[in-house]
Amino acid sequence: xxxxxxxxxxxxxxxxxxxxxxxxxxxxxxxxxxxxxxxxxxxxxxxxxxxxxxxxxxxxxxxxxxxxxxxxxxxxxxxxxxxxxxxxxxxxxxxxxxxxxxxxxxxxxxxx
Amino acid sequence: xxxxxxxxxxxxxxxxxxxxxxxxxxxxxxxxxxxxxxxxxxxxxxxxxxxxxxxxxxxxxxxxxxxxxxxxxxxxxxxxxxxxxxxxxxxxxxxxxxxxxxxxxxxxxxx
Numbered sequence: 001x002x003x004x005x006x007x008x009x010x011x012x013x014x015x016x017x018x019x020x021x022x023x024x025x026x027x028x029x030x031x032x033x034x035x036x037x038x039x040x041x042x043x044x045x046x047x048x049x050x051x052x053x054x055x056x057x058x059x060x061x062x063x064x065x066x067x068x069x070x071x072x073x074x075x076x077x078x079x080x081x082x083x084x085x086x087x088x089x090x091x092x093x094x095x096x097x098x099x100x101x102x103x104x105x106x107x108x109x110x111x112x
Numbered sequence: 113x114x115x116x117x118x119x120x121x122x123x124x125x126x127x128x129x130x131x132x133x134x135x136x137x138x139x140x141x142x143x144x145x146x147x148x149x150x151x152x153x154x155x156x157x158x159x160x161x162x163x164x165x166x167x168x169x170x171x172x173x174x175x176x177x178x179x180x181x182x183x184x185x186x187x188x189x190x191x192x193x194x195x196x197x198x199x200x201x202x203x204x205x206x207x208x209x210x211x212x213x214x215x216x217x218x219x220x221x222x223x
Contacts, residue, residue: 101146
């Protein structure tokens with residue numbers, strides 16, 4: 001009964017490809033997030049999304065786009081992958097009335 | 113925007129000793145300060161948090177202190193055990209929005 005789950009766990013792909021990472025939460029939360037963790041372990045927010053509002057970190061290239069088919073899912077689509085996109089991507093979620101964010105296990109992306 | 117600094121970047125302690133990790137933040141509007149533990153190959157897990165209306169919070173061997181005036185907060189782990197070895201992140205946010213994380217502290221507890 002994993003609270004926040006991500007697929008795949010590992011993703012190895014070639015430069016220039018398009019890929020998607022999926023995230024699902026079964027906590028009934030209203031807001032979901034995507035974070036990028038680089039090789040130095042630094043965690044940076046990429047997107048914050050609820051059913052009304054998408055907030056984008058202005059440093060995120062427009063090759064990255066979140067897609068939410070419903071309240072429990074927030075997928076991350078990446079176009080034209082670049083070497084520098086290699087990182088661990090974490091999904092997180094939060095209830096509107098609470099401050100705590102709950103993280104998924106991460107997707108390790110390697111672009112060759 | 114908010115900026116969070118964290119020190120030290122690495123910390124080694126003997127099993128049974130205490131460990132202290134310190135963070136500072138810049139935005140006086142920040143009012144929620146969680147600490148996360150990230151074990152190898154896993155996602156960050158919340159271990160303790162504190163809100164700006166409280167100066168100290170304790171949960172068994174873990175405690176967090178907050179000094180709003182100085183804009184710094186600290187994580188204290190007592191009686192450390194090998195399973196405490198991990199990367200620890202502090203964060204600051206306003207009402208749970210826009211988490212800004214510190215750069216992390218790699219804690220090693222030596223048996």
